[in-house]
Amino acid sequence: MSETNSMVVLFLQGPPGVFARTIADSLEAKGVKTLRVNLSAGDWLGWHDRRCTSYRGGLENWPEWLRTFIKSNNVTHIVYYADRVPYHVAAAEIGAELGATCLTFENGYLRPDWITLEHDGMSSHSRFPEDPDLIRETGLLLPEIDRRPLYKYPFVNEAVNEVSYNMANVIFALAFPGYVRDKLYHPLIDYLSNIPRLALASSRNRRAYHVIDDIIATGLPYYVFPLQLQSDYQLRYNSQYDHIGDAAEEVVVSFKKNAPSAARLVFKVHPLDNGIEPWSRILGQIAKKHGVKNRVLLVDGGNLEQLLKNAAGALTINSTTGLHALRVGCPTKVLGIALYDIAGLTCQKSLDEFWRSGTAPDPELLDALERLLAATIQVKGCFYTKEGREAAASLMAERMIADTVNLPGALCKSPPRLEKARSRNIATTFSEQLKSRGKTEQWSHVWRG
The missing domain is CATH 3.40.50 (Rossmann fold)
Structure with missing residues (x-):
């Protein structure tokens, strides 16, 4: 069995729009099986084909449901956007437990025209090194960065996707009664x-x-x-x-x-x-x-x-x-x-x-640092134009298949910033997030010092 035939990539939530589906299509074209779990009406709006399964239960029951789904479908990779969303925090923990490769993506550090793709998580949970000597030694050997702005788009492209996604979650909330925005x-x-x-x-x-x-x-x-x-x-x-x-x-x-x-x-x-x-x-x-x-x-x-x-x-x-x-x-x-x-x-x-x-x-x-970022956890492209989506999706699919995300030289064994986060009482686990869930959605959260 070829390497691609043994891969089963599960997509969770992506950015509003069809970008996650575009990555999946690129993987499928290379012989990789892809799946998707829709958690909300906005998810369904952007992607609802044969690969999709809807989860309509509560957040507290999500980990056990996901664990069963991953085992039943022999999932090898889990891909998600916005790593600290509670659903994705749970997915990262379960993926680590079951030996699946977890990958997260987000707007790029080298904007415009870049998307971040790295193992597990970002910021506190990033496995990108923080040792300046290692960064200098590795990064200066890498090529200069292509900083040409290739995929410009009007803000309206992003706004339409954002509004459509989030208002679908409001208007059709009963279709996914357990979803937590x-x-x-x-x-x-x-x-x-x-x-x-x-x-x-x-x-x-x-x-x-x-x-x-x-x-x-x-x-x-x-x-x-x-x-x-x-x-x-x-x-x-x-x-x-x-x-x-x-x-x-x-x-x-x-x-x-x-x-x-x-x-x-x-x-x-x-x-x-x-x-x-x-x-x-x-x-x-x-x-x-x-x-x-x-x-x-x-x-x-x-x-x-x-x-x-x-x-x-x-x-x-x-x-x-x-x-x-x-x-x-x-x-x-x-x-x-x-x-x-x-x-x-x-x-x-x-x-x-x-x-x-x-x-x-x-x-x-x-x-x-920027050379190392560009070579290891950044891909050229954007979420909101067809050309930018396809360029980024193709590169991301190639890196997933070749297992070169965070490579060369930017994949620490464990997140080097995690202990600092814990020392500052930053919620780092799914159970901790559940306890503080009351802070995640309000009509307003105006400071009252």
Whole structure:
């Protein structure tokens, strides 16, 4: 029996749309059997052919059902998008128990035009190395990265898929009565809140550019904290913070005590923020509480790279904007768990020390890291154009069949960041997530410090 004939690849949830099905089709064309479990109406909308089975039970019964399904179908590989979604956390644990290869994919670290594909999980659960000497030694031997933007797409392509998927889960909820949406906000509230944001985007951007110009023109030192989306599952499941407001207050307290007296702290709203979290009020309350109201600024729009190029430092919980800061040589402090939080790149000193002695990234080590990323856990392509989907799906299928995901040189025996996550009381197991499930979906999750 050939290697491909012995493979049975089970797909769980993918990004909204048909991308997961495109990977499966590419595998099938190479002789690999593929299966799919649909957990929700949105899943069914994107993929409902002979390969699909629907699971309509509750989340608490999912592990045992999945264990039986994997055994009955001789599954050898499990593939899922968004590794910290509770269904996928359970799948990773069961896959490890039964000896199946677990692979996860997500938006790429080297965006645009890249997709991440790696073993098991990301951030806390990534098996990508964090040893700077190993990264330098391995990465610098690899070829330069193809950074050409080949698969551009209008935002509407992504928006249509997102809205269709999530609203299908609301409208046809009774078709999958046991499904638990991993969403912080109800989709209807989320999408309706975007309407005024979109309508005022141009004027908001113009104001932001003026504010940024003024910040830079003063010549005074400033630090940038780009806000993530409060709904970002990487934030909720790979950091110690229940809300960004908690991180913001920690940063403001340290800033007041330790930053140069002339310095300012600039928070920047995420470009896709839906407006539900009242950042101006939240950050204003924190700044006023700690007596730094005139030194804390909020920018909503404008060019982040321009801010970073002139900043004394940048802070992030675990956003990929940290990589953007490193690329422009900005000293960067990571508060949560991030793959690129590596000695020689990000500041490894305490937050209190960061303000006056933040360390700039080593450009050679950054080059080695990005080359190693591109060669081992990144594939060129995108989710939302036919050409981009097919290019990425073909490469991902080839790597799965050849068993070269995370290779060469980027597959640690165990996740090197996992102990750090556990020490910060970050939920790392399915049972831990079940206990804290009340935090995963609310109409709003506004910070109340």
